[in-house]
Amino acid sequence: MESVTVHPTMPSNKDNNLHIAMFPWLAFGHMIPYLELAKLIAGKGHQISFISTPRNIDRLPALPPKLSTLITFVKLPLPENPNLPEGAEATSDLPEDQVAHLKIAYDSFKEPITQFLKSSNPDWLLYDFAPYWLPEITRNLGIPTAFFSIFLAACAVFLGSTSSEVPSDDRKLPDDYTVSPKWVPFPATVAFRLFEVLRLYKRITGDEANVSDIYRFMETARGCDVIAVRSCAEFEPEWLNLLGVVHGKPVVPVGLLSTTANNEENDTWWSIKDWLDRQSKNRVVYVAFGTEAMPSQEEVTEIALGLEKSGLPFFWVLRTKHGKDAVKLPEGFEERNEGRAVVCRSWVPQLKILAHDSLGVFLSHSGWSSVVEALTFGRPLVLLPMSNDQGLNARYFGEKKVGYELPRDEQDGLFTSEAVAESLRMVIEKEEGRVYREKAKELKALFGDRKRQNMYVDKFLEYLTTHKGCR
Template sequence: MADNFQLHVAMFPWLAFGHMIPYLELAKLIAQKGHKISFISTPRNIDRLPKLPPHLSPLINLVKLPLPRIDNLLEGAEVTSDVRYEEVKYLKLAYDGLKEPLTTFLETSHPDWILYDFLPYWLPELASRLGISNGFFSIFIAAMVAYVKPPYLVEYRTTPEDFTVPPKWIPFPTTVAFRLFEALKLFNHSVSAEESHVTDVYRLEKVLKGCDMIAVRGCKEFEPEWLQLLEELHGKPVLPVGFLPTTEYDAGEETETWRSVKEWLDKQEKGKVVYVAFGSEAKPSQDELTEIALGLELSGLPFFWVLKKRRGLVDTEPIELPDGFEERTKGRGIVCTTWAPQLKILGHDAVGGFLTHSGWSSVVEALQNQRALVLLTFLADQGVNARVLEEKKIAYSIPRNDSDGSFTRDSVAESLRMVIVEEEGKLYRDKAREMSSLFGDRDRQDRYVDNLLGYLQSHIKQLTS
């Protein structure tokens, strides 16, 4: 068998756009090399994915598996942004219910590999039983995966406070750990078991134990020590696949939206606009929203804010801007409550900085466009992402109360002005420019994909020789 034979790779991401989009980016890069992809998700999610470039469509099969009905999960909810945070656990149960139709698909389509997310803890065993090579593709950076206990160690962390210091198995000095307010939220939803639900930590441990290899969204130039530690902890190949910077296929649907946004940005002073967005899942509390808004107003900087007022198809607690805020900031700021073309906005010269939740896709999009980062974490892995960026002096986090995560309008205003316009923040602006050569390097990205494919092919060749 030749080393460069065509592979058939199945992909099964978690039901969140922050997971599906990096999986789709990797799928496109693999398909560009002439390999077949089966991208598996639910019908509504497949229909909401960005359009594929026509030359890749024949190689990427978008497989729709209907999501099973689950008690307490609203009909039509198929992705995390469709439900309130407290209801994500029901979406996980529905995702587990895809095991049977996925088994049928794998039995009939015979992929060479299946790459899957951290949640389907039952999939490594299933793939092995069907004779399919399988790998965990982590959209989390290596530091976050290393933060989770290796399966062969006994968990000693029993309280939220235990998660606010680096784990004992990290052998090098680091400040990477959750802050207490982040650990409390993580502990309630990911570490402690609820009713009969399987915890996120249990799921990830089972995946790490059962997979044949680990693919990580990242590169050796950025976190070499964490990637090496993952190999040592799990005793299996760990392959960085690059940062997977977002690529857009513009089929014309967003032209009108972008035209009006660009018209406003074109009138702004270069490098002074704050772009504000917290991803598809994070919804600030009313108090947080008020402080963010009044902080933007106090900063005096022009801003473009993509604001998610509701989370889920039925959110009975919408959040509202302070009285008079939009009138007082009219002309200087725009609040957009619908979809906005983030990549295009970040690419505009008027934007000087990005106030973000530190979700990794947003970080990559900002740094590939040389935008300075101001961080305000909300959920999941964002705390670890923020610590890694802080440790490397790539981003600045808004000061917060450690126990409850609260912050003030003054700290928002001061942080934004410091990072975007003041001399003290030049460090962050310079670092963002420096990082763009790493985060936006298409040639380096291409080499990482070649390396991944070389491994996937050689593994199959060994099995069949």
């Protein structure tokens, strides 16, 4: 990867080619969609400056050679924070209760970002939800900005409004977040469950050391010139329209940004493929919870026993904590399920697995990137949200019949192995699961249509070109 550690001065654009800087939050679930959009934009001849920390940039997927001169990786060292372990530069490097320290370190980027923007003078800056202090900097420099939200428009609307024309947000108690907000004028189930709110409440309210995530989101939305959303009008039209209303801003969907497959064939993939080839068509349960969501010991036990009780073949990507906090599978579990199951504790080529004919259902944490990948191949979902926006996603996917949310206790989030087994069997083989199987096939035509999704990027670039230098 081409990268720089100094502040490069980009050549000024005298034609319609843009220089766009991108500054995602330090989570791979954010950086990867930003990189996918960067690749699509660079593929049309525009220059990208992709800003992150050295270690994060070194861990990003390699660029296609033809884009290496168009995407420059700008490495800004993460300011030191005594509460962060050495080498921790992304949320995946930390337990969830330490991510607040990463946000504090991220807020120390003010000065280096200002210097970079001054020296490079991009035509546009695309930033994420976290740098609530950035709009004032760009306003002083005269650089137009797009808040590029990697969240569903439905989630963004739920978080709040910055328009004086919309009812103010008077949510003060956890229960207030378990119902649809009063600024949503149509029937909707998009809201948190009580156990989800309680898990996130410190991040919703903030504390003396850190502003809340909702405050960050609202201020970045308030200060931008346009809101770009990883979505498309065919999937959530009413929410995209409402997002523009609640913020009084233009909203431009950029498409679904399905991850580009890595075509490398290695020994890991061939051994996985060999096992998948031996399974019946549309029968395998694929289980993965992204790079950050880590189920607790109790949850791992119920998932494991539920997979066993389902009688279905399964491939489980099990990412767990290390050391004294490591979770364990039930005794004898892997031996009992040898042959009909694979438990993998390392990285796997998820797109290749989802594309395989043996796949029947994806047991997922409801992360938007994972759902986009599943629907690109027409795979139905069983949803087990764990953190962040995943609960809101799961409600919307349930409304759309994209996925079936695994039943659990509203108060504490507990679920049983029987619920796991029954949910998987229902979606894969029962009549009442037909609606999920058929909806996934229907949406494959939308999510897998790269030409149609590429048109959204064209329209976004048309907007950026038209409004270049308008601030």
